Amino acid sequence: MPPQPATPAAQFTQLLSATRRGARLARLLTVEQIAEWGWPRDSERAEAVAVVVAELAANAIVHGRLPGRGFRLSLVLLPGSRLRIEVTDPRGDVLPSVSGVADEGGRGLVIVDALAAEWGVRPYPPSGKTVWAEVGSVRLGSRTDGR
Numbered sequence: 001m002p003p004q005p006a007t008p009a010a011q012f013t014q015l016l017s018a019t020r021r022g023a024r025l026a027r028l029l030t031v032e033q034i035a036e037w038g039w040p041r042d043s044e045r046a047e048a049v050a051v052v053v054a055e056l057a058a059n060a061i062v063h064g065r066l067p068g069r070g071f072r073l074s075l076v077l078l079p080g081s082r083l084r085i086e087v088t089d090p091r092g093d094v095l096p097s098v099s100g101v102a103d104e105g106g107r108g109l110v111i112v113d114a115l116a117a118e119w120g121v122r123p124y125p126p127s128g129k130t131v132w133a134e135v136g137s138v139r140l141g142s143r144t145d146g147r
Helices: 020-036 044-063 108-115
Strands: 010-016 071-078 082-089 118-124 128-135
Touching: 010 020, 020 044, 020 071, 020 082, 044 071, 044 082, 044 108, 044 128, 108 118, 108 128
Parallel strands: none
Antiparallel strands: 010 071, 071 082, 082 128, 118 128
16 A cells, blocks of 8 residues: 555545445545546546546445445545545455456456556455545556556
8 A cells, every 4th residue: 555645635535325326426526526626527537536436436335335334435635636535345355356357247446447546455444445546647548557
């Protein structure tokens, strides 16, 4: 996991229901928040952030859901106009991975991997996990790091 900055430029956190509606709300709240922070709504970067949040939230409600428990969305604006997205769910026993298989499911993290500068997962004690991704300048289709 990359080191955390001492003081982020701005933060946003929201608890959401582990439902399709909660995942949709996570995406909409993210778009509103980054617009408030000055990111143009119609930019490639804003679109990439919306897609990453949608995929991470969908994974949280499909693979990380426990009855009666929601998920947490956190956004942290880092120095250098980089955004850290964190989605925390209560299931630490189901860890995400990139399969590369283009079946009906399993493409979400392939998409996250393509759009994020980096991403990962860490435990969230006592039993959950946080999947995080960082998005900075985005030029779709121009990755040079081989991913």
